[in-house]
Amino acid sequence: MGEQVIKVLLALAALISVLTTTGIVVALIRDSIKFLEEVGVTDYFFGTKWTPLAGGDQQSFGVVPLIYNTLYLTAIGMLVAVPAGLGSAIYLSEYASPRFRRIVKPIIEVLAGVPTIVFGYFALTFVTPLLRDIGIDVSTFNALSAGLVLGVLVLPTIATVADDALSSVPQSLREGAFGLGASRMQVAVRVVFPAALSGIVAGVVLGASRAIGETVVILVAAGQLANLTLDPQEQMQSMAAFIAATSQADVSTQGVEGLTLFAVGLTLFVMTLLLNSISIRFVRKYRQVYE
Amino acid sequence: MSVAEAGIARLAVERASRGQQVKDLIFRAALLLSLGVGFITLGVLLVDVTLDGGSSLSWDFITNFPSRISPERSGVQSAVVGTLLLMVTTALFIVPVGVATAIYLEEYADRDRWWNRLIEVNIQNLAAVPSVVYGLLGLAFIVRAPLSLGTVVLAGALTLGLLVLPVVIVVAREAIRAVPSSIREGSLALGATHWQTIWKQTLPGSLPGIATGVILALSRAIGETAPLLVIGAALFTRFNPNDVTSDQFTALPLTILRFVTDADSEYQTLGAAAILVLLAILVVMNAGAVYLRNRYEQKW
Numbered sequence: 001m002g003e004q005v006i007k008v009l010l011a012l013a014a015l016i017s018v019l020t021t022t023g024i025v026v027a028l029i030r031d032s033i034k035f036l037e038e039v040g041v042t043d044y045f046f047g048t049k050w051t052p053l054a055g056g057d058q059q060s061f062g063v064v065p066l067i068y069n070t071l072y073l074t075a076i077g078m079l080v081a082v083p084a085g086l087g088s089a090i091y092l093s094e095y096a097s098p099r100f101r102r103i104v105k106p107i108i109e110v111l112a113g114v115p116t117i118v119f120g121y122f123a124l125t126f127v128t129p130l131l132r133d134i135g136i137d138v139s140t141f142n143a144l145s146a147g148l149v150l151g152v153l154v155l156p157t158i159a160t161v162a163d164d165a166l167s168s169v170p171q172s173l174r175e176g177a178f179g180l181g182a183s184r185m186q187v188a189v190r191v192v193f194p195a196a197l198s199g200i201v202a203g204v205v206l207g208a209s210r211a212i213g214e215t216v217v218i219l220v221a222a223g224q225l226a227n228l229t230l231d232p233q234e235q236m237q238s239m240a241a242f243i244a245a246t247s248q249a250d251v252s253t254q255g256v257e258g259l260t261l262f263a264v265g266l267t268l269f270v271m272t273l274l275l276n277s278i279s280i281r282f283v284r285k286y287r288q289v290y291e
Numbered sequence: 292m293s294v295a296e297a298g299i300a301r302l303a304v305e306r307a308s309r310g311q312q313v314k315d316l317i318f319r320a321a322l323l324l325s326l327g328v329g330f331i332t333l334g335v336l337l338v339d340v341t342l343d344g345g346s347s348l349s350w351d352f353i354t355n356f357p358s359r360i361s362p363e364r365s366g367v368q369s370a371v372v373g374t375l376l377l378m379v380t381t382a383l384f385i386v387p388v389g390v391a392t393a394i395y396l397e398e399y400a401d402r403d404r405w406w407n408r409l410i411e412v413n414i415q416n417l418a419a420v421p422s423v424v425y426g427l428l429g430l431a432f433i434v435r436a437p438l439s440l441g442t443v444v445l446a447g448a449l450t451l452g453l454l455v456l457p458v459v460i461v462v463a464r465e466a467i468r469a470v471p472s473s474i475r476e477g478s479l480a481l482g483a484t485h486w487q488t489i490w491k492q493t494l495p496g497s498l499p500g501i502a503t504g505v506i507l508a509l510s511r512a513i514g515e516t517a518p519l520l521v522i523g524a525a526l527f528t529r530f531n532p533n534d535v536t537s538d539q540f541t542a543l544p545l546t547i548l549r550f551v552t553d554a555d556s557e558y559q560t561l562g563a564a565a566i567l568v569l570l571a572i573l574v575v576m577n578a579g580a581v582y583l584r585n586r587y588e589q590k591w
Contacts, residue, residue: 010395014395121547
C-alpha cells in the first residue's frame with residue numbers, strides 16, 4: 001500500500017515536466033490567437049515593418065524583419081562556430097593526446113558555463129571598439145559584433161556534440177585506413193568525418209537552435225531596432241531580444257503590445273522546436289549505427 | 292620496367308607523400324587555430340573584465356545599494372542578496388522534483404508504456420527551449436493567474452527551476468544508473484522492499500552525482516538574465532526583499548545589464564566589477580561540485 005503511494009508521488013513529480021511543456025504551449029497559443037485576431041495573419045507573417053511600440057500610424061506588426069535579423073545574426077555566429085567548433089572537435093578526437101584532452105575539454109565546458117550577460121558586456125565594450133580600431137565602421141550597436149560573440153557562445157555546443165560523434169567512430173575504421181597508407185589528415189577527413197556525419201549535423205543544428213534563442217548578447221550589443229538591411233555594421237534585433245526588451249518597456253498587459261510578446265515567443269518556440277527535433281533525429285541515426 | 296622508369300615512379304610517390312605531409316601539417320595547424328578561437332576569447336574576456344572592473348571591486352561595492360546618481364557610492368548588495376535568495380529557493384524546488392522524477396524514470400517507469408516515453412522525449416525537448424520562452428511561461432502562469440504570485444523571488448525561482456529541471460533530471464538519472472544492480476539485488480534478497488532499497492541503498496550511492504548535477508543546474512540558473520527580465524524583475528533596487536513572497540527583487544545579471552547599458556562609462560566599469568562578483572560565486576559553486584565529485588564519488 002505505502003509502496004504504491006510512493007510510486008504515485010514520484011510519477012506526479014515526473015508529470016511536472018509534461019505540465020511545463022503544456023503550460024508553455026497553452027500560454028503562447030492563447031495570447032497569440034488574441035494577437036492574430038487583432039493584427040491579422042497576413043499583416044503579421046508577411047508585413048515588412050516591425051514597429052509594435054510606435055504610436056498611431058507608425059505602429060506596424062510585420063514580423064519579417066525580426067525573423068530576418070534573427071537568422072542574419074545566427075548566420076554570422078555560425079560562420080564562426082561551425083569551423084571553429086568542428087576544428088576543435090577533430091583535433092580533440094583525432095590528434096590530441098589523452099592528457100591534452102583531459103585538460104582542454106573542461107576548459108571548453110567553462111566557456112559554455114560563462115553567463116551570457118558576460119558575453120554581452122564583452123561584445124559591447126571590447127569587440128565593437130576592436131572592430132572600429134581595425135577600420136570597420138560599425139555603429140555603437142551592430143550586428144557584426146553581436147554575431148561574432150554569439151558564435152563563440154555556441155561553439156562549445158557544436159564542439160562537444162561533434163567530439164562525441166567523432167569519438168564513437170570505431171577504431172577499426174581508422175586502423176583500416178592507416179593500413180592502406182592513408183595519412184592522419186586523410187583518415188580524419190575522408191574516413192572518420194563522413195562516418196560521424198549525422199552526429200556532426202546534430203551538433204551544428206543544436207548550435208543553430210541555441211543561437212536563434214539567445215537573448216542577452218543581442219539585447220546588449222546589437223541594438224533595439226529590427227532592420228531589413230544587409231549591412232552587418234548596423235543595428236539589428238532578434239526575436240528573443242525583442243521579447244526581453246519589450247517586457248522591460250512597461251507595455252500594458254492587455255493591449256496588443258503586450259500580446260506581441262507571446263506571438264513572437266510562439267514563432268521562436270516553433271523554430272527552435274523544429275531544429276531540436278531534427279537534431280534528435282540525427283543523433284539517433286548515428287547511435288543506431290555504432291552502438 | 293627500366294631502372295629509370297622505376298626511379299621516376301618512386302620520385303612521384305615521394306613527391307606525392309611530401310605534398311601530403313605539407314598538407315597534413317597545414318591541416319593540423321588549422322585545427323589548432325580553431326581550438327584557439329574558444330581559448331583566446333575566454334582568456335581575453337577574463338583579462339578584459341578583470342582589468343575593467345578590478346579597481347572598482349571593494350567591500351563597499353558589495354555592501355552598498357546601487358545608486359542612480361553617484362557611481363562612486365553605487366554597489367550591488369540588493370543584487371547579491373537577490374541572487375542568493377533565488378539560488379536557495381530554486382534549490383528547494385528542483386532537488387525534490389528533479390530527484391523524484393529521476394527515480395521514477397530509472398526505477399519505476401516501464402519503457403514500453405507510451406506515457407513514459409512521452410515524459411522522456413518531453414524532457415529532451417524542454418532542454419532546448421530558449422530561456423526567454425520560460426520567462427513567458429513564468430509571466431503567463433506564475434506571475435499572473437492561476438498562481439498570481441506577482442514579481443517576487445518565489446516566482447523567479449519557480450521560473451528558473453523549470454528552466455534547469457532537465458539538467459538535474461539528466462544528471463540524477465545517470466548517477467542512479469551508475470549504482471550497480473548487484474547492490475539492489477542484495478538489498479531485495481535480504482527482504483527489503485523496492486522503496487526501502489531505493490531509499491537506503493540506491494539514493495545514498497548516487498548522492499555525490501546528484502549533488503554535482505544540482506550545483507551545475509543552480510550555476511546555470513543564477514547566470515540567467517532573460518527569464519527574469521521577462522517576468523518583470525527590477526534591474527536594480529535600493530532595498531533587499533523581506534521574504535520570497537512579497538517585494539520587488541533584483542539579481543546580479545539584471546543589475547549587470549543595467550550598469551552595462553548605461554551611457555555613463557563609470558557605470559560600465561561597475562558592470563565589469565559586478566561581473567567579477569557573479570563569476571566569483573560561480574567559481575566557488577563549481578569548485579564545490581568538483582570537490583564533491585572527487586571526495587565522495589564511489590568506484591563500484
